[in-house]
Amino acid sequence: MFLSRVTNALDAKGRVSVPADFRAVISSDRASGNFDGIIVWPSLSGPWLEGGGIALMREYQDLLDNMDPFDDDRIVFERTIFGEGRRLAFDANGRVSLPKDLAVYAGLDKQVTFVGLGRRFEILNPKDCETKFQQARAKVQQNPHRLRLGGKPASQDSAGSR
Amino acid sequence: MFLSRVTNALDAKGRVSVPADFRAVISSDRASGNFDGIIVWPSLSGPWLEGGGIALMREYQDLLDNMDPFDDDRIVFERTIFGEGRRLAFDANGRVSLPKDLAVYAGLDKQVTFVGLGRRFEILNPKDCETKFQQARAKVQQNPHRLRLGGKPASQDSAGSR
DNA sequence: TTATAAATGGGATAACATAGGATAGAGTGG
DNA sequence: CCACTCTATCCTATGTTATCCCATTTATAA
Numbered sequence: 001m002f003l004s005r006v007t008n009a010l011d012a013k014g015r016v017s018v019p020a021d022f023r024a025v026i027s028s029d030r031a032s033g034n035f036d037g038i039i040v041w042p043s044l045s046g047p048w049l050e051g052g053g054i055a056l057m058r059e060y061q062d063l064l065d066n067m068d069p070f071d072d073d074r075i076v077f078e079r080t081i082f083g084e085g086r087r088l089a090f091d092a093n094g095r096v097s098l099p100k101d102l103a104v105y106a107g108l109d110k111q112v113t114f115v116g117l118g119r120r121f122e123i124l125n126p127k128d129c130e131t132k133f134q135q136a137r138a139k140v141q142q143n144p145h146r147l148r149l150g151g152k153p154a155s156q157d158s159a160g161s162r
Numbered sequence: 163m164f165l166s167r168v169t170n171a172l173d174a175k176g177r178v179s180v181p182a183d184f185r186a187v188i189s190s191d192r193a194s195g196n197f198d199g200i201i202v203w204p205s206l207s208g209p210w211l212e213g214g215g216i217a218l219m220r221e222y223q224d225l226l227d228n229m230d231p232f233d234d235d236r237i238v239f240e241r242t243i244f245g246e247g248r249r250l251a252f253d254a255n256g257r258v259s260l261p262k263d264l265a266v267y268a269g270l271d272k273q274v275t276f277v278g279l280g281r282r283f284e285i286l287n288p289k290d291c292e293t294k295f296q297q298a299r300a301k302v303q304q305n306p307h308r309l310r311l312g313g314k315p316a317s318q319d320s321a322g323s324r
Numbered sequence: 325t326t327a328t329a330a331a332t333g334g335g336a337t338a339a340c341a342t343a344g345g346a347t348a349g350a351g352t353g354g
Numbered sequence: 355c356c357a358c359t360c361t362a363t364c365c366t367a368t369g370t371t372a373t374c375c376c377a378t379t380t381a382t383a384a
Contacts, residue, residue, distance in 0.1 A: 008331070008332090009331080009332065011332070011333070011334090012333085012334090013333090013334085013372085013373095014372095015332090015333095015373095017330075017331050017332075019330095020329080020330060020331090039165065044299065044302055044303055045303075054163070057163060057165070057280075058163075061163065061280050061281070064280065069235075070235065073301070073305070073308055075207070075279075075298075076297075076298045076301050076302060077302065077308075078279040078280060079277065079279065079294065079295060079298040080295075080298050080299060080302045081280075082163070082164065082165050082166075082277075082278045082279050082280045083165075083166065083167050083277045083278060083279065083295065083298075084166070084167070084295075085165045085166055085278070086165065086166045087165050087166065087183060089373090091373065091374070091375095092373090092374070092375070093330085093331070093332080093375095094330080094331080095331085095332085097372070097373080170341070170342090171341075171342065171343095173342070173343070173344095174343090174344095175343095175344095175361090175362080175363095176362090177342090179340075179341050179342075181340095181341095182339075182340060182341090251363095253363070253364075253365095254364070254365075255340085255341075255342080255365095256340080256341085257341085257342090259362070259363080325384100326383100326384085327382100327383085327384075328381100328382080328383075328384095329380105329381085329382075329383095330379100330380080330381070330382090331378105331379080331380070331381085332377100332378080332379070332380085333376105333377085333378075333379090334375105334376095334377090334378105335374105335375090335376090335377105336373105336374085336375080336376100337372100337373085337374070337375090338371105338372090338373075338374080339370105339371085339372075339373085340369105340370085340371075340372085341368105341369095341370085341371095342367105342368085342369090342370100343366105343367085343368085343369105344365105344366090344367085345364105345365085345366085345367100346363105346364080346365075346366095347362105347363080347364070347365090348361105348362085348363075348364090349360105349361085349362080349363090350359105350360085350361080350362090351358105351359085351360080351361095352357105352358080352359075352360090353356105353357090353358080353359095354355105354356090354357080354358090
C-alpha cells in the first residue's frame with residue numbers, strides 16, 4: 001500500500017528516485033517475471049500525474065474484460081487507461097526517467113512530490129501538492145461525516161477520494 | 163500488456179518501427195517457435211488498424227469457440243480479424259512493412275501512432291489519434307463512475323472531486 | 325562516530341529509430 | 355523461355371536518446 005508523502009529531485013536527465021517505500025510495495029506484489037517499475041499516467045482530474053504498479057493495471061484490465069466488447073464506453077476507457085499510461089522501469093538505483101511531456105503536463109521542474117493514495121499514488125509539483133493538501137483538509141473539516149474512520153460499515157465509502 | 167502511445171515514421175518503402183515496448187510484450191508472451199511479428203487488421207469500428215501478437219489471436223479463437231456459431235457478432239469478428247488480418251514479421255531492426263491497402267484504409271501517410279490498449283493496440287494517423295484522445299478524455303471525465311477506477315467500493319466516488 | 329541504506333550526479337555505453345544501398349524473388353512482357 | 359521491372363527483404367550505417375555503471379553525497383540507525 002502506497003503511503004506518505006516524499007519529495008525527491010528531478011535531475012537534468014529527467015530522472016527521479018522513486019521513494020524506497022514505494023519500490024518495496026511494487027516488488028512485493030510483483031510475481032517473478034513481472035515488470036520492475038511503475039506505470040504513470042496524466043491524471044484525469046487535473047495537471048498532475050498518477051501512478052501505480054503493474055498489478056494495478058491488471059486490476060483495471062480485469063474490470064475491462066468484464067465489459068461488453070462492443071460497448072462504446074469500453075474503448076474509451078481502454079484508450080484513457082492504457083493509451084495514456086507509460087511504463088517507467090527502475091534503474092539500478094531505484095530511479096525512473098520521467099518523459100518530458102509528462103513533466104510538462106504536470107508542471108514538474110526541479111522537485112517532485114510523491115503522495116501515497118493506497119492502491120496508487122500521485123506525482124506532482126511540491127507547491128501544488130501543498131495547495132491541494134490544504135484544500136482537501138478544509139473540505140474534510142466542513143464535511144466530516146462522509147468518511148467514517150474506525151467503523152466497518154462505510155457503505156458509501158468514497159474513501160478512494162483522489 | 164500494451165501501454166502508451168508512440169508515433170513513428172512510415173518510410174518511403176512502407177516500413178515502420180514497432181515500438182520497442184510493444185515488441186517486448188510480443189516476445190515475452192511468445193512461446194519459442196511462435197511467429198515473431200504482429201497481426202494487424204482493419205478495425206471494426208472505423209478507419210484505423212488494430213493489432214496484437216499471435217497470443218492474442220489464440221485468445222480470440224478461444225472466445226469464438228465459446229460463442230454461438232450463428233451469432234452475428236461472431237461472424238463479423240471472424241471475418242475481420244481472421245479473414246482480414248495480416249501477419250507482419252519484424253525485420254532485424256524491429257520494423258514491419260505495412261501493406262499499402264491497410265495504410266490507405268487507415269489514412270496513414272508519413273507518421274503513424276501506436277496506441278496500447280492492454281491486450282491489443284491500435285495503429286492510426288497521429289492527427290486522428292489526437293482527436294480520439296480528446297474525445298475519450300472528455301467522455302471519461304463526464305462519466306467516471308462506470309469504471310470504478312482506483313478502488314473496489316466507490317459507488318459514488320469522485321468525492322475528492324476538485 | 326561508524327555502518328547501512330537511500331538519493332543524487334555525471335561520463336560511458338548500448339539500444340532505438342531511421343535511412344539507404346544491395347540482393348533476391350515474383351510477376352510481366354517480349 | 356528468357357530478359358526486364360517492380361517490389362520486398364536483408365544488411366550496414368548513423369544520429370539521437372535512454373540506461374548502465376560507478377562515484378559521491380545525504381540521511382538513518384546502531
